[in-house]
Amino acid sequence: METTHLLQLAEEFGSPLYVYDAAKIEAQYNRLTTAFSKVNGLRINYAVKALSNISVLKFLKQLGSGLDTVSIQEVQLGLMAGYAPEKIIYTPNGVSMEEIEEVAALGVQINIDNLSILEQFGAKHPSTPVCIRINPHVMAGGNSNISVGHIDSKFGISIHQMPHLLRIVENTGMHINGIHMHTGSDILDIEVFLYAAEILFKAASNFKELDFIDFGSGFKVPYKKDDIQTNVEELGKKLTKRFNSFCKEYGRDLTLCFEPGKFLVSEAGYFLARVNVVKQTTSTVFAGIDSGFNHLIRPMLYGSYHHIENLSNPKGKERFYSVVGYICETDTFGSNRRIAEIKEGDILCFRNAGAYCFSMASNYNSRTRPAEVLWLNGKGHLIRERETFDDIIRRQVVLDFDAVPALAE
The missing domain is CATH 3.20.20.10 (Alanine racemase)
Structure with missing residues (x-):
């Protein structure tokens, strides 16, 4: 998919966002059947x-x-x-x-x-x-x-x-x-x-x-x-x-x-996230995004590699960043990665995000899960709505403690 299309989808559907390219899925399917x-x-x-x-x-x-x-x-x-x-x-x-x-x-x-x-x-x-x-x-x-x-x-x-x-x-x-x-x-x-x-x-x-x-x-x-x-x-x-x-x-x-x-859908998937903060420490420059391992756990779970690129500044001068999430424990997507200069508000793209990414997402930290879009015939089609807070609490039963009988003395 072209960078302009991905940026348009991030603008239209918000971030973080999963995007799947139907043409790539079809190409992989045909490659296997041809072989x-x-x-x-x-x-x-x-x-x-x-x-x-x-x-x-x-x-x-x-x-x-x-x-x-x-x-x-x-x-x-x-x-x-x-x-x-x-x-x-x-x-x-x-x-x-x-x-x-x-x-x-x-x-x-x-x-x-x-x-x-x-x-x-x-x-x-x-x-x-x-x-x-x-x-x-x-x-x-x-x-x-x-x-x-x-x-x-x-x-x-x-x-x-x-x-x-x-x-x-x-x-x-x-x-x-x-x-x-x-x-x-x-x-x-x-x-x-x-x-x-x-x-x-x-x-x-x-x-x-x-x-x-x-x-x-x-x-x-x-x-x-x-x-x-x-x-x-x-x-x-x-x-x-x-x-x-x-x-x-x-x-x-x-x-x-x-x-x-994975063979059919991994390369077809793109995960888009917006940079919330660029933080310089004594030894590292962190790019903190509006997501975490609650949305993409593979790098933390078993060290998977996802290529990360800056869609908002694809031809910018490259610098070294550690791309991290907003979860209240270590959730590093990539350490010391060479990426075109990142500014707050930029859209980053994670490649190979089609397989075992959304399917392993969670509501950890009571965060909502992203939307999903299928790119088909030159257009983005929403195939999963972004979750809301109501989705998180829908199955919870709020206990009325005033109605709970006191323990017998």
Whole structure:
């Protein structure tokens, strides 16, 4: 998006503000489908947890996407957005059997990631198709907080528990129609991912009625100039060849599934914030903005990098700033960053703000959450209103202390 458009949106809708570029989302979706165009059956299931705004879900539906969900609430959002139940896969972790059964009753594809739940569900619902999430014990990502396929991960059924898994399936007579893995975000080495895929292919050969194999996602996107990213085109060539070969060995064509979240929406997102104060200390120049980690927690939570630029003075002389928020504890977005000279009132833009940014926002410090705008066909469309104080207190129940009985003496 152009700087002038972002500034216009900040003026029209106020700050702080989340903006999503629909054209970039579409380009990323097309890039992935093109890379795997020679697969006989391909399904992209967008990971709702990355950015769950219903308008974004509806836009992805228009592109042909399905959904990857991790809670019954995300399933409900998908249904509200118009997705057919069979276009949604549900992969919870540590939820109750009641929630799983409630989702299954909606006709959504169930994906189970532990032996206890698998046995309980299979015993009660043997005819309901189930996908199994395998943990291949492969570390394919660069950040331990978002890598979920390693041996210490809480996710998935260990590949070493395959004999036990097969015994449960045989004893319950349940119908396994898919097999799944997810190594986590920031895949740095395609060969490591392909190694994990071989583990999944071997596991898949144990089941004779599969409809699909789901490779999860974790494609790394660039966060700064010349940053490393997953070469999805190379992965497409290599995995397509191996997948098609496996389908021949298996005896019929299967569907290859991916569950991208960050890959589709991260680079499409911009977070705009206004500078409240420029503060010079003995060692640092702080640019304090009208936001905090209540709106964008990723840098504080796990050290993520978001490129920051001054939209109001893009060609100004560069100086070094630490960009901080208004929360009453340390909330630093970037330390000692080289940014075009900042003045109070300037609009700063945080890049890569489409994934896990608004979806992790909160009302900490009793602050309201920002508005969201979708930039579509050359125009900004409001897709979430800015919260008000009434939204913060809406669910609170004010206790009438005068009506509370006194404690017995």
